[in-house]
Amino acid sequence: xxxxxxxxxxxxxxxxxxxxxxxxxxxxxxxxxxxxxxxxxxxxxxxxxxxxxxxxxxxxxxxxxxxxxxxxxxxxxxxxxxxxxxxxxxxxxxxxxxxxxxxxxxxxxxxxxxxxxxxxxxxxxxxxxxxxxxxxxxxxxxxxxxxxxxxxxxxxxxxxxxxxxxxxxxxxxxxxxxxxxxxxxxxxxxxxxxxxxxxxxxxxxxxxxxxxxxxxxxxxxxxxxxxxxxxxxxxxxxxxxxxxxxxxxxxxxxxxxxxxxxxxxxxxxxxxxxxxxxxxxxxxxxxxxxxxxxxxxxxxxxxxxxxxxx
Numbered sequence: 001x002x003x004x005x006x007x008x009x010x011x012x013x014x015x016x017x018x019x020x021x022x023x024x025x026x027x028x029x030x031x032x033x034x035x036x037x038x039x040x041x042x043x044x045x046x047x048x049x050x051x052x053x054x055x056x057x058x059x060x061x062x063x064x065x066x067x068x069x070x071x072x073x074x075x076x077x078x079x080x081x082x083x084x085x086x087x088x089x090x091x092x093x094x095x096x097x098x099x100x101x102x103x104x105x106x107x108x109x110x111x112x113x114x115x116x117x118x119x120x121x122x123x124x125x126x127x128x129x130x131x132x133x134x135x136x137x138x139x140x141x142x143x144x145x146x147x148x149x150x151x152x153x154x155x156x157x158x159x160x161x162x163x164x165x166x167x168x169x170x171x172x173x174x175x176x177x178x179x180x181x182x183x184x185x186x187x188x189x190x191x192x193x194x195x196x197x198x199x200x201x202x203x204x205x206x207x208x209x210x211x212x213x214x215x216x217x218x219x220x221x222x223x224x225x226x227x228x229x230x231x232x233x234x235x236x237x238x239x240x241x242x243x244x245x246x247x248x249x250x251x252x253x254x255x256x257x258x259x260x261x262x263x264x265x266x267x268x269x270x271x272x273x274x275x276x277x278x279x280x281x282x283x284x285x286x287x288x289x290x291x292x293x294x295x296x297x298x299x300x301x302x303x304x305x306x307x308x309x310x
Contacts, residue, residue: 001020001021001022001025001027002020002021002022002073003018003019003020003021003029003070003071003072003073004018004019004020004021004072004073004076004308005017005018005019005063005067005070005072005073005074005075005076005308006075006076006077006078006304006307006308007060007063007064007075007076007077007078008078008079008080008303008304008307009038009056009060009077009078009079009080009083009092009104010038010079010080010081010082010137010138010139011037011038011039011042011080011081011082011137011138011139011140011160011162011163012035012037012038012039012137012138012139012160012161012162012218012276013033013034013035013036013037013138013218014033014034014036014038014056014059014060014063015031015032015033015304016030016031016032016033016063016066016067016075017030017031017304017305017308018030018031018066018067018070018072019305019308021308021309023309024122024309025122026122026301026305026308026309028235029070029072030066030070031233031235032063032066033218034059034062034063035272035273036052036055036056036058036059037052037055037138037162038052038053038056038082038083038092038138039052039081039082039138039139039160039162039163039166040052040162041166042082042085042086042139042162042166043163043166043167044166045087046085046086046087047086047087047088048082048083048086048088048089048091048092050091053091053092053095054095056092056095056096057092057095057096057098057099057100058099060077060096060099060100060102061096061099061100063075064100064102074102075102076105076307077096077102077103077104077105078104078105078106078107078307079092079104079105079106079107080106080107080112080137080139080140081109081112081137081138081139081140081156081160081163082138082139083104083106084106084107084108084109085139085158089106092104108156109140109142109155109156110154110155110156112135112140112142112156112303113135113142113143113144113154113155113156114144114151114154114306115302115303115306115307116133116135116142116144116216116217116302116303116306117131117133117144117146117151117154117306118305118306118309119216119301119302119303119304119305119306119307119309120133120214120216120299120301120302120305121146121148121149122301122305122306122309123239123299123301125240126212126214126297126299127148128147128148129147129210129212130145130146130147130205130210130211130212131144131145131146131147131211131212131213131214132144132145132202132205132211132212132213132214132291132293133145133146133214133215133216134213134214134215134216134220134284134287135215135216135217135302135303136159136160136161136215136217136218136219136220136280136283136284137160137161137217137218138160138161138162138163138276139158139160139162139163140156140157140158140159140160140163141156141157141159141160141283142154142155142156142157143155143157143194143198145198145201145202145205147205152201152204152205153197153198153201153202155197155198157189157193157194159189159193159283160279161219161276161277161278161279161280161283162276162279164182164185164186164279164282164283165275165276165278165279167185168181168182168185168279170182170278172259172260173256173257173258173259173260173262174256174257174278178256179252179253179256179282182256182278182279182282183282183285183286186282186283186286187286187289187290190286190287190290190291191290195290202291212297213287213288213291213293213295213296213297214296214297214298214299215284215296215297215298215299216298216299216300216301216302216303217302218273218280219277219280219281219283219284220284220296220298220299221233221238221298221300222268222269222270222273222277222280223243223248223251223281223284223296223298224237224238224241224243224268224298225237225238225267225268225269226251226266226267226268226269227241227243227247227251227268228241228268229267229268230267230268231267231268235300238298238300239298239299239300239301240297240298240299241297241298242295242296242297242298243295243296243298244294244295244296245285245288245289245293245294245295245296248281248284248285248288248296249285251281252281252282252285255277255278255281256278256282260274260275263275263277263278284296
């Protein structure tokens with residue numbers, strides 16, 4: 001099986017996936033992530049900041065070296081929300097090319113949604129079921145509705161953990177009112193921006209059979225890891241975990257009740273993600289409630305899988 005590698009440059013972190021790949025069969029060999037917060041201070045000016053770009057380029061160069069040591073192909077490097085929304089994406093491209101000699105592919109929101117669904121559907125347990133896939137990132141959230149090779153709805157929305165935290169600053173620890181404001185903001189966003197476009201397709205799929213809400217990406221995986229109290233990421237335990245709506249609500253209430261220093265000590269939550277997880281968990285809670293789902297199914301697959309398969 002060919003050994004391939006991809007590097008995913010997100011709004012919050014840079015992620016590496018190295019795997020042996022054959023067709024739709026992906027066997028992960030090595031994964032790594034480094035938080036560089038490319039989207040820090042971005043949403044006021046929509047310009048990438050030099051310090052964040054430099055940190056991102058350094059992480060990419062480090063991951064390129066890791067891929068080489070493990071005998072993988074030259075990584076495919078792609079960037080998502082912050083890069084595609086930026087007024088100065090050429091800065092990111094130039095600094096990364098200087099750091100490691102590789103070009104950066106900036107993918108559209110539609111491509112990101114397509115890859116996310118294809119990656120998740122490569123799991124035989126999910127490929128035959130009607131799914132509403134939710135991919136919560138730092139700068140955008142992708143909603144994809146479909147089954148197998150058929151997608152009935154796919155769209156990327158300007159909703160993400162970093163973007164939300166910058167729009168709604170909070171105290172440390174957050175106050176009860178700040179959590180209420182965040183929940184109200186999310187309810188309004190879903191009712192005005194997402195539901196008008198998704199509700200009709202969602203109703204058709206629910207009439208056709210049981211619809212499964214699936215979460216992919218860092219926030220969903222961390223919810224599963226926290227619920228199980230994992231000391232370190234365990235793909236086998238995270239992939240396929242099922243969280244009830246009450247469980248997700250419990251974690252939102254707990255996270256928003258603690259100061260940052262206490263959140264950093266929660267098993268399953270990496271210390272560097274303890275700030276953005278406030279918003280990531282709240283987004284999943286809001287979707288579960290607004291669309292009437294009783295549970296969230298977590299998958300460790302997603303857009304990096306599809307990028308490898310291509």
